[in-house]
Amino acid sequence: AQSVTQPDIHITVSEGASLELRCNYSYGATPYLFWYVQSPGQGLQLLLKYFSGDTLVQGIKGFEAEFKRSQSSFNLRKPSVHWSDAAEYFCAVGAPVNTGTASKLTFGTGTRLQVTL
Amino acid sequence: SQTIHQWPATLVQPVGSPLSLECTVEGTSNPNLYWYRQAAGRGLQLLFYSIGIDQISSEVPQNLSASRPQDRQFILSSKKLLLSDSGFYLCAWSVQRGGSTDTQYFGPGTRLTVL
Numbered sequence: 001a002q003s004v005t006q007p008d009i010h011i012t013v014s015e016g017a018s019l020e021l022r023c024n025y026s027y028g029a030t031p032y033l034f035w036y037v038q039s040p041g042q043g044l045q046l047l048l049k050y051f052s053g054d055t056l057v058q059g060i061k062g063f064e065a066e067f068k069r070s071q072s073s074f075n076l077r078k079p080s081v082h083w084s085d086a087a088e089y090f091c092a093v094g095a096p097v098n099t100g101t102a103s104k105l106t107f108g109t110g111t112r113l114q115v116t117l
Numbered sequence: 118s119q120t121i122h123q124w125p126a127t128l129v130q131p132v133g134s135p136l137s138l139e140c141t142v143e144g145t146s147n148p149n150l151y152w153y154r155q156a157a158g159r160g161l162q163l164l165f166y167s168i169g170i171d172q173i174s175s176e177v178p179q180n181l182s183a184s185r186p187q188d189r190q191f192i193l194s195s196k197k198l199l200l201s202d203s204g205f206y207l208c209a210w211s212v213q214r215g216g217s218t219d220t221q222y223f224g225p226g227t228r229l230t231v232l
Binding site: 034036041042043044045046049090101102103104105107108109110 | 159221
C-alpha cells in the first residue's frame, strides 16, 4: 500500500526567504505525485503534479518540486516566499488504475506554513 | 471549464439529527467523484468514491452513506449524526481514464459542526 510522510508539521519562514517542504512516499513502482495547497476554510488547490518525464516539475505561484526516486522524495520548493503563501500544504501519492475504477490518492498529514514579515 | 460546487458552506447540527451534503460538478461528463473528511489538525480521509451513477464504494465503515443519483451529483448523508462526525467535508472529482492516476480537483468544502 502507498503512504506519504510529511515530517514537518509546522514551518515558519520570513517573507523573501526560500522554502522547502519535505515529502517522502512509499510505493513499489513509479508513483504519481501531487502537491496541494489549502488556505484556511477553503478547499484544496493543485500546485503541481508529477506523472513521468522531467523530474523537476514547475507549478503555479512560483512553486516547483523535484522527484528523487533514490530518496523516495518529492520536496516542494519556492525561492522567495510571499506572505500570501501562508497556508497548509499537502503532498499526495497515487497509483495507476484500470479503466472503470477510480484513482485514489493517499495524502500526507500536511505542513502548515507561517510567513513572518 | 469545469467547476465543482458544495453546499451548504457551513452547517451546525445537533447530535442525532440527519445530514445531507451536496456536491455537483459542471463542465464534464462521467467524472469520478469522491468524498473526503478532514478533521481538525489532520490530513484527508477518503470516505467514499464513485465511478458512475449508483456505483458507490465505501472506504471506511462509519455513520455516513453516499449516493449518486445523477452523473454529476454526489450526496453525503447520515440518518443520525454523532459528535465525531464534525469536520470539514470535501468533495472532489477526476476524469475517468484507465492506466493512469488522474488529478483530483476539490470543491470549497462544507464545515460541519455537531453539537
